[in-house]
Amino acid sequence: MASKDQKQGGGFFASIASSLSNFGNAMHKSVNGLLGYEGLEVINPEGTAEDAEEEAQRGRWRQEDRDSYWKMMQKYIGSDVTSMVTLPVLIFEPMTMLQKMAELMEYSTLLDKADECEDPYMRLVYATTWFITIYFPYQRPWKPFNPILGETYEMVNHGGITFISEQVSHHPPMSAGHAENEHFTYDVTSKLKTKFLGNSVDVYPVGRTRVTLKRDGVVLDLVPPPTKVNNLIFGRTWVDSPGEMILTNLTTGDKVVLYFQPCGWFGAGRYEVDGYVYNAAEEPKILMTGRWNESMSYQPCDMEGEPLPGTELKEVWRVADVPENDKFQYTYFAHKINSFDTAPRKLLASDSRLRPDRYTLEKGNLSKAGAEKSSLEERQRAEKRSREANGQQFIPRWFDLTDEITPTPWDDLEVYQYNGKYTAHRAAADSSNSIDEVDVRSIEFNPWQYGNSPVV
Incomplete structure (x- = not known):
C-alpha cells in the first residue's frame, strides 16, 4: 500500500486517503469473507535449496550461473538497475517491453462493454477489471527485453484494434503506446523505476x-x-504486486480503489484483490472481489460496504484457457502477439518481432541470443555516438514530447502524446496496391534513425 508520504505528495493522492481510511475496515469485513478464498499455494517467500533445484530442472538457472551472477550484482544493492546493468539473456523471455504493453489488449472486450454501459459504476467495474487482467501474464518470472531506442511494435487483427508502441527514450528507458478501436482510445507513457x-x-x-x-x-x-x-537469484522466482490500484473517472470524480493482497507464508493471500467502486462523494456503490490470476466478481453494496439484500455476486471476468506446460508460461494471446499473425502489411522494420536476439531466444539458442543482444546494444551505443558527433537529436516518430509533467507516487513523469502520424502511415500502407509485397520474416531489424534509416 502507498505510504503516508506518498498519499500526501499530491492533491489527488491526498483526496483518496480519507476514503481509504473510512471504508478500509468495511472492505476487509465484507469482501474478504464474502467468497471465503482459502486456496493456499505452498510458496516460501524466502526461497529454499529445493526451489532452486526445481528451477535448475526447468533449464533456466544453473546453480553456477546464480553464484556468478550474485557476485556481479552485490555491488548494485539499493540501486535502480533499470538500464545500468547488462543482464544475462538466460533470465529473459522472447518478448520486449513494447510487446508486453500490448498484452493488455487480450480482454479488450471489457472496455467495449464499459463504453456501451449506461451505469456509471458498472462502467468502472468493466474498465478496472480490464486493467486487472494484465496481472495474469505479469506473473511470468522472466524479464522482457529492453527496447532499442526507436524500436516499435505494431498490432492489428484483434478486436478491431490498432496498436502502436515506441521506445521514445533510452536514458531513462521510456516507452509510449496508443491503441484504438470504435469504442476506446488507450494512451500510456511508461517509465520503470x-x-x-x-x-x-x-x-x-x-x-x-x-x-x-x-x-x-x-x-x-x-x-x-x-x-x-x-527470489531473483536464489530460490524459485515469483512475482507479486501488493498494494493499491486506483482508477479514477476524471470526468465525474467517481473512482475505484482495489487492494492487492501481499503473498504471505505458504501463499496465504496471494492473488486476492478486494475493493470498491466509489461515487464522487466517496460513498461505496459496488464491491469488487476476486483473484487476479483467475476471475473477478462484483456486487452492489450499501453505505457500509455490505452487499445489498436481494443481490448476488456476479462474475465479470474469468481468465481464458492457457496452454499446458508452456515453456515460457505464455497464454495463447501472448503467442499470438509474438507471431506475425497480428502484424500489419508492410511491417515497420523497427518492429520488435524482427529482433534477432528475441527470435533466437524463442528458438532456444541462448548462446546465440546473448551474442545478438550484445551486438544490438553495441550498435545502439555506436548510433548514439554518431548522432551526438553530428549534433543530431533523437526525435520519436509516432509520439511527441509534451510540456506536461505529471506526478506519480514514485517520481515525476514527462508525458509523450500520440501524434496521429501512425494512423496516416497505416492507412496509406493498407491502401497501397503495390505488388512488391515482402515476406515480413525477411525484413532486417532496423530501428536506427541515423546511418541506416528504417524503411517506413
Whole structure:
C-alpha cells in the first residue's frame, strides 16, 4: 500500500486517503469473507535449496550461473538497475517491453462493454477489471527485453484494434503506446523505476495511463500498484504486486480503489484483490472481489460496504484457457502477439518481432541470443555516438514530447502524446496496391534513425 508520504505528495493522492481510511475496515469485513478464498499455494517467500533445484530442472538457472551472477550484482544493492546493468539473456523471455504493453489488449472486450454501459459504476467495474487482467501474464518470472531506442511494435487483427508502441527514450528507458478501436482510445507513457534489494527487486510503475471511452468522452486515469520480483537469484522466482490500484473517472470524480493482497507464508493471500467502486462523494456503490490470476466478481453494496439484500455476486471476468506446460508460461494471446499473425502489411522494420536476439531466444539458442543482444546494444551505443558527433537529436516518430509533467507516487513523469502520424502511415500502407509485397520474416531489424534509416 502507498505510504503516508506518498498519499500526501499530491492533491489527488491526498483526496483518496480519507476514503481509504473510512471504508478500509468495511472492505476487509465484507469482501474478504464474502467468497471465503482459502486456496493456499505452498510458496516460501524466502526461497529454499529445493526451489532452486526445481528451477535448475526447468533449464533456466544453473546453480553456477546464480553464484556468478550474485557476485556481479552485490555491488548494485539499493540501486535502480533499470538500464545500468547488462543482464544475462538466460533470465529473459522472447518478448520486449513494447510487446508486453500490448498484452493488455487480450480482454479488450471489457472496455467495449464499459463504453456501451449506461451505469456509471458498472462502467468502472468493466474498465478496472480490464486493467486487472494484465496481472495474469505479469506473473511470468522472466524479464522482457529492453527496447532499442526507436524500436516499435505494431498490432492489428484483434478486436478491431490498432496498436502502436515506441521506445521514445533510452536514458531513462521510456516507452509510449496508443491503441484504438470504435469504442476506446488507450494512451500510456511508461517509465520503470527499480530498486535492487539483493535477492529481490522492487519495480515502481512510473507512468501515466489514460483510457477515453468514445461514446460519452469519459476519461479514466490509472495508478497501478508496485511489483516485487522475489527470489531473483536464489530460490524459485515469483512475482507479486501488493498494494493499491486506483482508477479514477476524471470526468465525474467517481473512482475505484482495489487492494492487492501481499503473498504471505505458504501463499496465504496471494492473488486476492478486494475493493470498491466509489461515487464522487466517496460513498461505496459496488464491491469488487476476486483473484487476479483467475476471475473477478462484483456486487452492489450499501453505505457500509455490505452487499445489498436481494443481490448476488456476479462474475465479470474469468481468465481464458492457457496452454499446458508452456515453456515460457505464455497464454495463447501472448503467442499470438509474438507471431506475425497480428502484424500489419508492410511491417515497420523497427518492429520488435524482427529482433534477432528475441527470435533466437524463442528458438532456444541462448548462446546465440546473448551474442545478438550484445551486438544490438553495441550498435545502439555506436548510433548514439554518431548522432551526438553530428549534433543530431533523437526525435520519436509516432509520439511527441509534451510540456506536461505529471506526478506519480514514485517520481515525476514527462508525458509523450500520440501524434496521429501512425494512423496516416497505416492507412496509406493498407491502401497501397503495390505488388512488391515482402515476406515480413525477411525484413532486417532496423530501428536506427541515423546511418541506416528504417524503411517506413
